[in-house]
Amino acid sequence: MGSLTRKEVEYLKAVFDLTSNRDLASSLDIANNLGVSCATASETLKRLSEKGLVIREPWKGVRLSELGFKEINKIVRNHRVFETYAHKVLLVSLNEACECARRIEMYLSEEIVNSMCRILGHPKKCPHNKDIPRGIPCCVRE
Amino acid sequence: MGSLTRKEVEYLKAVFDLTSNRDLASSLDIANNLGVSCATASETLKRLSEKGLVIREPWKGVRLSELGFKEINKIVRNHRVFETYAHKVLLVSLNEACECARRIEMYLSEEIVNSMCRILGHPKKCPHNKDIPRGIPCCVRE
DNA sequence: AACCTAAGTTAGGTTATACCTAAATTTAAA
DNA sequence: TTTAAATTTAGGTATAACCTAACTTAGGTT
Structure with a gap:
């Protein structure tokens, strides 16, 4: 709601x-x-x-809860894909990338994050070496 | 403050x-x-x-005020650079790009926006044909 | 010049988030 | 079984955003 x-x-x-x-x-x-x-x-x-x-x-x-997991998993994915993209493609310091990701993670759209993910080649880890949750159907076929 | x-x-x-x-x-x-x-x-x-x-x-x-203008001009720049990048590079629909830009515009960092701006070749207009405020010293030498 | 009316402001109230301290309450370990 | 630590509730504060109703001001009309 x-x-x-x-x-x-x-x-x-x-x-x-x-x-x-x-x-x-x-x-x-x-x-x-x-x-x-x-x-x-x-x-x-x-x-x-x-x-x-x-x-x-x-x-x-x-x-x-199942709902809560779905929500926060999506936001964690947003964070990690964005920070990876900002660091690797936009060439911003990891610290900066992470800070900005923290602020915008909950507002990013799936389409934009999936596009970044695709460009990055669907990475499995962020630069902190934490797992990037898979996007469905971005990283994985349904 | x-x-x-x-x-x-x-x-x-x-x-x-x-x-x-x-x-x-x-x-x-x-x-x-x-x-x-x-x-x-x-x-x-x-x-x-x-x-x-x-x-x-x-x-x-x-x-x-001068301060207010500086603040909002920065946010407008963030919005227009991001939406241009999302549309042109991430290949997201203009509508989607604009919507997401609206949500994150106030949280984007200068470094990230300048990096997108550089990659785009310092465009003067967004896809809606509105002016993108110049970044200093991104688009213009000080 | 007095007078309306529309625009703008203030007063007072509501709801929601987000925090706190202090007082209960429950759990679990000694 | 007592007691200490963890947890929750009760009651309070502050701020942002909104509202309606009442009031004030400015400017054009007569």
Whole structure:
């Protein structure tokens, strides 16, 4: 429905990162990750669970819902494709590329990102050596 | 100081456009342009004048301050360079390019835009045939 | 010169995001 | 079983954006 705010994206990214090992991300971990109080984190996560983006197990932690994963995976793809393109093709410093990617990641369109991805030859890793999520049907046939 | 909000950028763009002919843009013109009430426009313009981005002549209208012009000119350049690049190099439809440009224009960095501009050969016009503000020292020597 | 009317502004209210501290509450470990 | 740490709730603040209704001003008409 209503699209995500910048902060909500930050929270989802934190959940995404923190649950790469473990099953659940705790409010405290997320609070530390984002530099806010535990109460604020808890509150925002509650809102995100009401929007259906995370699954909350009260007093335990949160994980991404299917919808939440789809959303944030797309944004992570946007970030990593863009920063790779900016660094490799536009010849901008990696730092600069990453900073700009962070600001625009949630506003980039699939068409533009897929086009950059194609030009780059569908890279599997960003310059930080992190995985670039596959685009379907950009990198992979349906 | 505090950077611009998206809405503030919209207001500055409206002032930019509306004052291309005339000296002052009225609250009503801006309100119509943005689809808000006159009261809301007046209020926001007051805030922008407190931030030093527009010069307000109460009961008459507003114009961009030097700072406001510098800010919005940069954003307009970002928009037009990006949309040109997306259309010409990334081969995305003009509509798509413009839409995405609108969303990211205020977050693009100078380095990235200058790099796109260089690759395009420092074009003077965007695909809508509007002027692309010169980058200094990108398009023009200082 | 007084007087309308349209344009512009102010006053007061609403909603939403995003933060906080302090006070509960729950879980789990000693 | 007690207690400490983690978590949540309650209650509060600030800011951005919007609104309607009431008021003010400027400028053209008589």
